Amino acid sequence: MKRLFVGTCYALSLSLVLAACGSGDDLSEETGAEGEEAPDSISVAMVAGQESAAMRPIIAEFEEETGIEIEWNEFDYDTLYERIFNDLQSGSGTYDVIFADDPWMPMFAGGGYLTPLDEFDYEIDEDFMESSRALTTWPPSEGPRMPDIDPEEEPRHYGIPQVGNVQLLFWRKDILGDEAPETWEDAAAMLEEHEDETDYGFVPRGARGNAVATNFNAFMWSHNGDFFDDDWNVTVNDSEVHEALNRYTELAETGPSGVANYGADEVGRAMSQGDTLMAIVWPVWAETMENEEESEVVGDIGYGLVPRSEDGEHAPQIGNWVFAIPEASENRRAAFDFIEWASSEEIQLQMAQNGGLPTRESVLLNEELNEEMPYLEAVHEGLENAEIRPRTPSYSEVEETIGTYLNQVVAGEMSEEDALENAASDIEDIMESAGHYDTE
Structure with missing residues (x-):
């Protein structure tokens, strides 16, 4: 095969022009x-x-x-x-x-x-x-x-x-209409109005660790809660996070009894089989929703921003x-x-x-592509509003910790208050051990 060289490096002779070597x-x-x-x-x-x-x-x-x-x-x-x-x-x-x-x-x-x-x-x-x-x-x-x-x-x-992974709200637009709920309060009202039209209302990820923590993050951030303040002080037991968890567990009650074991695949299947009114889903599942061989809801799913609280902002989690x-x-x-x-x-x-x-805006907004893949516009909007997980090497430990306690709440094994208090204490120990607090 032909090799091309320019200076100290080879040039790529493709249909695009790359930066000079x-x-x-x-x-x-x-x-x-x-x-x-x-x-x-x-x-x-x-x-x-x-x-x-x-x-x-x-x-x-x-x-x-x-x-x-x-x-x-x-x-x-x-x-x-x-x-x-x-x-x-x-x-x-x-x-x-x-x-x-x-x-x-x-x-x-x-x-x-x-x-x-x-x-x-x-x-x-x-x-x-x-x-x-x-x-x-x-x-x-x-x-x-x-x-x-x-x-x-x-x-x-x-x-x-x-x-360009970012959380989206998937909903049954053939039942709930073409517009996504703007707030979690709107979502709750929709679920109550149409509770008898599918097996389940809102199906969250409840499995221990990353699954439930990732799902809950969008609730927490959209209720103006967070893991830390600007000095790395732990804030997961603040009132805003308590409010978010209360809303999360209320909506989880409209899902299956075994939702404490649900990860991304179980939630995606529940949506694609037509059993569910709405869920937070990664956009890669949109391909399944629109595939007649794998989905019972082709053309019936809406894709949009994850809702916010009444006094909060949209805050889907980015996962690039x-x-x-x-x-x-x-x-x-x-x-x-x-x-x-x-x-x-x-x-x-x-x-x-x-x-x-x-991850490129020009591709996400490509008109021809959006005709075939209408969810890409929602991905663009999601990335514009996305929240980033704490930029610390300790995040995986933090996530596993809060995800363990959240799972116990969803499973009915621990109160919301005890879970967040325990999580805050354990996360503070993690951050102190990792050197996030200036002791001078």
Whole structure:
């Protein structure tokens, strides 16, 4: 296969024009002297699922044009995290490109494991949604920072956002009408008015850990609650969070009796089988809703913003996936060219046509695409209003903690007050151990 070289790096001769090749002095040894060939292959660690399925058929274009083989490694969510984190910690450089869930970025970038993209003279395109761009920076571009981080330190981009996941409200528009409920109070009124028309009203994710915590976050934020204040003081037992949890459990009572064991798949199936009036669902499930072979509600589902409280703002949780380059990779130049190519407007358009979720505004608002995939407009609106999980390496522990107590509330095993008080105490211990409190 033909290889093209410009200066110290090869050029990608695709249907799009990529940024001119170039790298900082600290990369010159890795990329090699002028005329040195690009690597035969680069290794990519990817999450298995629709995120990978939408991208996999397109990578042959990159391979054909560059002569670089993509070693495509897919893992389930937990295995992917384990493989990536172990490789980053050991510095083995097994993977040249990693696909990271956005809450992993503070640990990966903050730990010094990733390559800042300005070393390639890269400036992130403002066509990427603003909330998506914010997920790729360290230190955080907004919100509190750990005490050991200089408040004046400029954020650097350590990745490119590729999958524009954000929570949406799915509802039965054939029963509830074409307009999404604006507030949770509106949603409750709709559920009461139409309670006998489906088996269930609102079906939440109630399973322990990430499942229930992720679902509840949108309630908490939309009721003006949060995990922390600007000094990392724990606030999950504030009155606003109590109000949010009370609303959450009230709506959960309209769902199945076993909802304390429900994760994303169980909620998605309940919607696609026509058993449910509304739920908070990741947009990847929209493909299933509109597939006649898998859905009983084709054309009957509305997609829109997650409701807010009467005095709050819409605050769906963002859940983007980010392409990043391990510092230990020996093929960082080639890895960068791949992720820049993969995140281009043209390739994201192809990815969306394969059922993927773009992060570029131009693709999300593409008129022809929206005729085929009406939920993309809702994804755009969701990303415009999205809330970001706390930018701390400790978030996974925080999430598991509050998710354990929330699950007990949904299961009827603990009172709301005890759950939030216990969660606040445990989370404070986590943050203190992680050094989030300045003891000087």
